Amino acid sequence: MTKIWTLDRIMRFLIMVLGVVALLWILNYLSGVLSPFFAAFLIAYILDPLVSKVQTKVKYRIVAVILVLLAALLIISGAMWFFVPMVVDEVRHLGLLIPRVFSDSDWSSRLTAFVPEDLWVNVRSMISWDQVANAMTTLDFWNAVQSAAGKILPGAWGVLSKTTNIILGISGIIAVVMYLIFIMLDMPKLRRAMLSLIPRRYKNAASSIGSEMDRFMGNYFRAQSLVALTVGVLYAIGFSIVGLPMGVAFGLFSGALNMVPYLQLTTIPIALLLAVVYALDTGMPFWEVAVIVLAVYAIVQVIQDLFLVPKIVGGSMDLPPVGILLSLSIWGKLLGFLGLIVAIPFTCLCLVYVEKIQKKADEIVDGGAQPAPKA
Secondary structure, X not given: OOOOOOHHHHHHHHHHHHHHHHHHHHHHXXXXXXXXXXXXXXXXXXXXXXXXXXXXXXXXXXXXXXXXXXXXXXXXXXXXHHHHHHHHHHHHHHHHHHHHHHHOXXXXXXXXXXXXXXXXXXXXXXXXXXXXXXXXXXXXXHHHHHHHHHHHOOOHHHHHHHOHHHHHHHHHHHHHHHHHHHHHHHXXXXXXXXXXXXXXXXXXXXXXXXXXXXXXXXXXXXXXXXXXXXXXXXXXXXXXXXXXXXXXXXXXXXXXXXXXXXXXXXXXXXHHHHHHHHHHHHOOOHHXXXXXXXXXXXXXXXXXXXXXXXXXXXXXXXXXXXXXXXXXXXXXXXXXXXXXXXXXXXXXXXXXXXXXXXXXXXXXXXXXXXXXXXX
16 A cells, blocks of 8 residues: 655655754764764674673673673784784884985886886975984884873873873773773663663564664674784785785785775785885886785785685675775765764665665565455
8 A cells, every 4th residue: 555645744754854964963063072982882882792602601791891801902912912013123124215215326217117207206205205214214112102101191281281182092092992891881781772762663663673784784893804804914924925015014904994895905006116115125027026916915805705705704795895985985974083983884774774665665566466356
């Protein structure tokens, strides 16, 4: 039975549209305040299945949350202990190579063979490469952390007046951590509270939409996070074996971009620039280095498409890569940084709602197409 668009129905539809517009305006206005909350909520959402599984063993949720957070902290600390020294050494090495690109006449003559002279002049004039190289060669991560801590802890008031941005950044991290702990503790209560706010007549539909949305988000955040981490490690191993400058750091960065599927391929031009430096340093022909670098991309992509995605994600990722990229662009434009955080959940909600409308329309069409019963 087709619904008739009466004046009352039209007015309710317009009020709903205005409500959505007002909600987006409020979210945009409060984006600076809400960003830490939504960031913490997404992290808590990703970790919630693990917390629930641990809770079945230890009974108390607070114990499960503490164990999961400690495990995450140990993993992050171990990764930093392993990767940070490698990244610092790579940064220093690249800092030594950069001045030679501009001062070594042999390098300059070889470089102009495959880089247009006008482009090279523009690149040299855009950035103060001497300062960049000096900062890279003198980089000491752990001493920098200790120095920052020594300045912040003894003289908080003096630091506050001089380094407001740093304090705000630290405050934001602390806010995310606090939100994360409380959200992880209260996640079951939050789910029940959200469902209790919905009128009784809509609870079944809301529960169905929530289940579908959970399936969408679970497939994306949990599975794609694992894929991105694995791809980043593979890139880091591949580039470090090749000897590419900044290989480990660049590989991990490329893997992080894979949170949006195939976005890591946009780093190929940067990889080719690093290949230029490597070719100048080793004396290898640039085309050989470029082929090796592109082979690393191809091998990792084959592993991702043939093994990682089928095993980890499976065939249930209903949001295509172009849809993910488009959603990030649209919501980022509407809500800024907050939009990047909520892009996937909001897009999943829209897709679930559209899917419900399509199913309802199909039911109406199928019902109208059925032949009338015989008398």
